[in-house]
Structures are given as structure tokens and as C-alpha cells.
Amino acid sequence: MTAVRELKLTPIQNGTVIDHIGNGLALEVLRILGIERIQQSSTVSIAIHVPSQKIGWKDIIKVENMELSARKLNAIALVAPTATISIIREQRVREKRPVALPDRIDGVLHCPNPGCITNQREPVESEFEVVRRKPIVLRCAYCGRLVDDFLAQLA
Ligand SMILES: [Zn+2]
Known part of the structure; x- marks a missing residue:
């Protein structure tokens, strides 16, 4: 049995974690988020090439103080269909779901x-x-x- 290392990014108080992004797609997802529109007080953590039991290798993005609009979620569903979205409020995961493509x-x-x-x-x-x-x-x-x-x- 190979132990899968778990990478710990700094926990966030409030914000969004986009996990299980396909290997190497984090920068594209970041482009969708619009890094220039993210508040300067919001820390953005990006992990690229993280081992994943589910999809082999994955990327992760954590953005403080940001919840995603339906349009951004749709764009992420197109570019990174394996991604999961977690909404963090007061350091707790309030909601976690895979991205879903509407019709x-x-x-x-x-x-x-x-x-x-x-x-x-x-x-x-x-x-x-x-x-x-x-x-x-x-x-x-x-x-x-x-x-x-x-x-x-x-x-
Ligand atoms: Zn057309």
C-alpha cells in the first residue's frame, strides 16, 4: 500500500476551495476566476500536481473571501469537469459539491x-x-x- 501524501494548504476562514481540478488546469481556472478582480486582502493558494486517489494528480485552488457566481461555476465545469467546490464559512465546510454542467x-x-x-x-x-x-x-x-x-x- 502506498500512502497518499495529503497536502495541507493554509486553512481559510471564509472563501472557496476548488479541489480535484484536473492536473495542470489550475492556471486556467485562475483565469476564469479573474485574478485581477480578487480583492487584495484575499489570499489565493494554488497547489499544482498534488497526488489524488480519485483522479491521479490534481490541482487545488483556495481563494479567501470569494464565492463563485453561477457563470464562473459553469465556466469551471467546462474547463475542469472533475472539480469540486467547497464553500468555507468560519473555517467550516458549509457546502461541498462537484461542479455541474447545466443544459x-x-x-x-x-x-x-x-x-x-x-x-x-x-x-x-x-x-x-x-x-x-x-x-x-x-x-x-x-x-x-x-x-x-x-x-x-x-x-
Ligand atoms: Zn454562434
Whole structure:
């Protein structure tokens, strides 16, 4: 039996822990969080290449004083579908759940079709339907373009 080392990041008082992020995807998740929008008083801890019994290797991000909007959660579900989200309040885990992809995703991605109405001057918000879940494939509700590469299309 191999003992799995458990990495202890500094516990946080209030905030969000994003665990079980696929190996090497922490920086993409950080991009979704918008590091420039995180308050300066909030400590952000990132662990990359942590051994995981569940998924082999994983990344972990802890952000103090931040709870994630539904849009950010949807974006994380696209980029890091194995991630789990824990909400910490007063040092206790108040809620822990895997990210979940809804059937429709609004405003999270740009449509890759330059002719799509959502890319015109018209302020039309993008809207995608989930047409497959493993691997994830989305379809633009306006022009029908299929998307399976999400990093490049994040809004
Ligand atoms: Zn489109």
C-alpha cells in the first residue's frame, strides 16, 4: 500500500476551495476566476500536481473571501469537469459539491463563428446548449456551431 501524501494548504476562514481540478488546469481556472478582480486582502493558494486517489494528480485552488457566481461555476465545469467546490464559512465546510454542467450555458463563451449574431455589434449574449457530456460538446443556440474547445472561447 502506498500512502497518499495529503497536502495541507493554509486553512481559510471564509472563501472557496476548488479541489480535484484536473492536473495542470489550475492556471486556467485562475483565469476564469479573474485574478485581477480578487480583492487584495484575499489570499489565493494554488497547489499544482498534488497526488489524488480519485483522479491521479490534481490541482487545488483556495481563494479567501470569494464565492463563485453561477457563470464562473459553469465556466469551471467546462474547463475542469472533475472539480469540486467547497464553500468555507468560519473555517467550516458549509457546502461541498462537484461542479455541474447545466443544459444551457449563457454568456460564458464566445461563439467561434465570426458571422454569428452574438459576435456582431448587436448586444446579443451568447447561448449554448449542451449536446454531449462526455466529452463535452456545445452548440450555439443562434448559429448552430459546435464547440468542444473551451479555453480559447472563454468570454
Ligand atoms: Zn454562434
